Amino acid sequence: MAAAGVALAWGTHRLVPAVPMLTAAVVLGIAAAHLPGVRARVRGAGKPGLTLAGKRLMRVGIVLLGLKLSLDDVLGLGWATVAMVAAVVAATFFGTLWLGRRLGLRGDQPLLIATGYSICGASAIGAVSEVSGSDEEDVATSVALVTLCGTLAIAVLPLLHHPLGLGDAEFGRWVGASVHDVGQVVATAQTAGPAALGEAVLVKLMRVALLAPLVAAVAVSVRQRRRIPASGATGATGATDVTGKRPALVPLFVLGFLAMVAVRTTGWLPGGALDAAAHAQELLLAAALFGLGSAVHLPSLVRTGGRVAALGLCSWVVVAGASYGGVLLTM
Template structure:
């Protein structure tokens, strides 16, 4: 028996090594394009202030795909790049959340975050049914607009089993409508005569991406930035329970159908929760948090570029009308709930 082990083990190891090397050779060109493109997107945003690296990355990916610049050998690596960096980015996102910061604002802010997410998702799903938008697309838009933009879309994507085209459509809509809200929220607040503290809470409770909230907080000025971002992060904290609920519903729906059921809490969401706990219990240096935010942004940007390469514009245009109406309606719902809550708690 010992002799048999000695003769078979050396043969198995080289075989595994060859498989790993072959996989690396297949994946590396697409991964290199995704990560290299992310660097280009970030460089563009450093030169042109106000642009989102996510938007630039999606645009680069879309252009490369629809101009026929991507050979087929890149597909496998780009597929991996559209998934793994997204989930790693979500895990690192947890380091932005401190439970102490949320508690310092009182219970009104967490309750507002729950209201925005719950009403936003339920309202968007109802609107999606009226507009006859596919449920998977509707759920991605609902989560992205109600919680935290691209990261929420990424969190919901594997749970609702959405394809790359549906995912990048939702992300593109998040970036588009969230960007439109940057000038709109301060303008509407001025027309309504809202004080800065109310406007800051409204921005944090309504705008889709953290980066977009930062932009509005800077426009308002004073202490508005810290308030707006903290309110926004209260919504980000809703990502984990929302994904868990969606996963549970999918788990139930898969019963008896022969379909593989997803885990109740996906592994990357457990990582997200662990990071929130670490941020809330350990004294993490500001330099480390800044580095984590940079890594998170880079990973999400690389994933957005890879997702952009999966979309054919003709197919996107075909589904555009109703999906755009859904995005506009979802934005209106979230804005209305956020404004009502801001008037009550600020």
């Protein structure tokens, strides 16, 4: 089912290039979970495989995402731009997390939505959900919201290019700092030409680089929440959770991501290998996002839709506004 979803998403992207394949994969997953005649299989016999795709394939895709980034790219941005990106990520993450708690959203939804908006959309949500042990429905709802807003950005941001007084390069930086998914960044920035596209991709990949420290910080927080008194069953260790397992401080797939960044930095891999890895990464993430989309239950989403939509809109305003201010300061 996941493979069929990827094929349909690829076909949709080929027919309508403005629609990124990953965005199409999420939408098709949601549709499959609600279409009569298909939903019974998706929620029944197909659920184990789709859940596997949403978790395991997501991890492999995130590892390969590291091959898109090198340390030379980050240093080439200049320290002012790096500081701007870090500030935008921090403001968006903590602002969204705080507002989500104030709105009373359930479970890990505030954490996941904050992660998706501040870092790299659905990929970041999948990474953080792995260490936080988030409910599958919370993950699916967060992915659906972030994907929707990122898709809207493809149409909305180009309309603001000239009214905001941005040159092509500045527009690219704004897009890279404010749009969620890498594919959505490319689709939005290419409307302003190659200069904008190049700047957008570099800034976006700088945000992707912050995925590893964010996941590690969440893992530390989870370990602290699950720590039990030393007088309990764990004896002197006192660091295991109630299930007897110790949450990894840095998950294996995050170490893989960092290893791939190091490999890319060496320059050892030829262009053909990097292109093949990029295609594999997109296919794996498309399969994972189709699986996550199939877990979305629209009736449940409608029940909290007002608060979720309000959080998404406010977070979108925060990341776009903070990014715009940062771009103006670094011009």
